[in-house]
Amino acid sequence: MSKVVLITGGSSGIGKSVGDYLTLQGFMVFGTSRSPEKHASSNFPIVRLDVTKPETITEAIKTVIVKTGRLDVVINNAGVGITGPIEEIPEQEIKSNFETNFFGPINVIKAVLPQMRKQKSGLIINVTSIAGYMGLPYRGIYSASKGALELVTEAFRMEVKAFNIHMTNVAPGDFATNIASGRYHAPVLDGSPYKGPYGSTLKLMDSHVDAGKDPLEMAKAIHKIINTANPKVHYKVGEFMQKFSIVLKRILPDKVYEKLLMNHYKL
Incomplete structure (x- = not known):
């Protein structure tokens, strides 16, 4: 019997690429979107789900199980970007980012665990970010929300292991998707003390996404994880230097690593 896969945020970007690829491999895939009617031509069914609204999570999971x-595999892929000087990002935007990137995946996990316990099996894959391993200038809130999900997964996977439920993180680097257009950008303000460095850093971040890798690489990595009997705690997918930056953070003195980041962003 084909494994049943649910992908949050499965109507575009990495989520769509993963869904298309897994469908070709014979999986029974369901994607999610806040507006599924806009994606009637998708290669796999799209069900309504907004990770910030728990009632839609419950309803979507019920629909798939009926x-x-x-429900064999859940991929927590839905997420949003956010950029800006932390001093100038409105508090509500910070909370909104955590609602989607952190609390949303937790609520999806809570909702699927009863079914996976009933089956005595399941795999939950949380899509985080290489940015979650370090505090990046003008991306600090995004780094924090993805880093928080990385740590929660470490704890969560130990709690559910006794039920034969596996959980893992997959941290992508920059991929050529529409994430830049969908994220919250704090405006570059004329009178702001951050105007120059934030403006130039924003252009650099957007160029990284535009030159990013093909999302198909993420799809193949996730397919491999699904076929792994005992997945690792963390996976990283991206350019060599992006993955190597995590190694450098572990081995270099804090101030040396900070200087490398500041040089990279020309700060």
Whole structure:
């Protein structure tokens, strides 16, 4: 029997690429979107789900289980970017980012665990970010929300291991998707003391996304994880230097690593 896969944020970007690839590999895939009617031509069914609204999470999972009788793999992919000087980002925007990137995945996990316990099996893959391993200038809130999900996964996977439920993180680097257009950008203000460095850093970040790798690489990595009997705690997918930056953070003195980042962003 084909494994049943649910992908949050499965209508575009990495989520769509993963869904298309897994469908070709014979999986029964369901994606999610806040507006599924806009994606009627998708290669796999799209169900309504907004990770910031728990009632839609419950309803989407119920829909999949009623149709298939099971739920084998959940990929927490839905997420939003946010940029800006932390001093100038409105508090509500910070909270909104955590609602999507942190609390949303936790609520999805809570909602699927009863079914996976009933099956005595399941795999939950949380899509985080290489940015979650370090505090990046003008991306500090995004780094914090993804880093928080990385740490929660470490704890969560130990708590559910006894039920034969596996959980892992996959941290992508820069991929050529529409994430830059969908994220919250604090405006570059004329009178701001951050105008120059933030403006130039924003252009650099957007150029990294535009030159990013093909999301198909993420799809293949996730397919490999699904076929792994005992997944690792953390996976990283991206350019060599992006992955190597995590190694450098572990081995270099804090101030040396900070200087490398500041040089990279020309700060």
